[in-house]
Amino acid sequence: MANEYFFGVDLGGTNVELGLLDGEGAIMAHVTEPTRTHEGPQSLVERMAEACRDLAKQAHVPSDKIKALGIGSPGPMSMLEGKLINLGNLPGFNNFFLRAELSRRLKLPALLENDANAACWGEFWLGAGRNANDMVLFTLGTGIGGGIVIGGELIHGSDDNAAELGHMIIQTDGRQCTCGQKGCVEAYASATATVARAIEALEHGRESKMQDTHRQNGTLACKDVFDHALAGDPLANEIVNGTALALAQICVSMRHITEPEMVVLTGGMIKAGDTLLNRVRSFYEEMVWKLKPEPMDICFAELGGHAGFIGAAGLAVHAYKHHPQRLYPSGT
């Protein structure tokens, strides 16, 4: 497969990451393209196609050696139809048939995948999960996303929206989530929610050095909360513990649901390093049952922001090798 090549595209609200990989996962070329949502989907898909052609040129890969294309995008989506559905961060892209549009321009069979699933597949293929058969990934950013691999395959659910793991409910009638539900883990442990809980505590008059940062900057970042926790601020510490506890709780639940060998954490929040990871691990050990030894590893992702386009390309490789019916149009 080293002489066959695959494009991976990771669509985000700010940037699109595009890469050309060989079938073993070697990155031949990679580029970041601004999304510029205001220019609309047709302009974007033109620029995506152009960027892909440039990558092939740059890597001296002839087009007949390029076999397929994988696209990761925020959900919800219809994988079957290759269509974006209702993207909060990408107004104007609703009901856009991204897969067909890019497939047609590049004359390549393509697949469309949820971006968290694509990142999950990237880590499973070449990153933290490369030795696992069963893994779960949580993306910790503005929101919380997820991906689940069972027996070496991503799961998609009955309507392509499985693994929306940020919306597992961890507290009955709990905090309001932006999704409309109450008590979602996202409402406690996303970067946004971590900051929101800190600001609420400050507004309730709790003493903390975060107050000064908040006053000076007019705002508070998730990094500030973690930095103050690391520096020993008791309130920041409490807030970070709340985040870690919520994440540990869904690790315990996932342990009992799909029983992965490992849970991989990724997204902006993992920059907090051991301040986050050690707490999640230690709360997990404290919370999980002791009926049976539980050799589940909780660790950080290894591919950083590249996981999305690597995973998208990897899904194209996997489909090309094992499930050609997943590529559209199949048999191109």
Add this chain to the structure above:
Amino acid sequence: MANEYFFGVDLGGTNVELGLLDGEGAIMAHVTEPTRTHEGPQSLVERMAEACRDLAKQAHVPSDKIKALGIGSPGPMSMLEGKLINLGNLPGFNNFFLRAELSRRLKLPALLENDANAACWGEFWLGAGRNANDMVLFTLGTGIGGGIVIGGELIHGSDDNAAELGHMIIQTDGRQCTCGQKGCVEAYASATATVARAIEALEHGRESKMQDTHRQNGTLACKDVFDHALAGDPLANEIVNGTALALAQICVSMRHITEPEMVVLTGGMIKAGDTLLNRVRSFYEEMVWKLKPEPMDICFAELGGHAGFIGAAGLAVHAYKHHPQRLYPSGT
């Protein structure tokens, strides 16, 4: 497959249900045998084998037409080794190689499966889930068990103990569960926990007609709580709502995790009928996000206490047809 036959055995703490089915699921013969745990595993496995031979005789099925044997048992277990591990209700059965012992006596390839998974497969094969590809089952009894079918296959996890759905945590630092964890759904919504919550409320001096039942009978059954709720007792109503809310919450979470087409409820508690089902459905509708229409059906199981042995036999059929490597010894 109508001329090939399969045994299904469902081991419980009180009784063992045994059946002989054809490959299409027709029940040729069925018997209930007391478990008599105090006589030990060797005696039980002898009686199981004897009962199976009797079923074949009774149904006039010659032994060369019987192809395989499926066994459902309480977990935890090692499916790979066919071994029971740590059974609370079956002292003396720890580390017992049930699959090999019964396989040897009946000279049939066999598989061992978690009893809730077996019941799940029964409902998926011939019961409430027979038209689904993706379903989740919750068994509501003394404890809460579960089973998950994804794309037409039961999932087992990395160490054979996936779908222990009673131990999803629905409340951070919540009620103590018998498993050692806190806040498990089982600690709120099992029959035992439903009664426990009612009794606690009575002990806290709450007024209720359940008080009279409790005094008269010296105890309170789960059925009493549901009966009083149906009769309009406010406290009983509140307790039943708590049970239904906890179940609705895990339905919402499972919707976002494996995205099944349907959730099937089974076990003793479903005798409560619409008093339970309507509330779970209505809390679910209230709680679940509205970002995307969610056509997930929540319904009751259809096979009653037969689901376990039917599912165990069905798993033997499925393995025999599609996954012969799952039978031990394979190729017998």
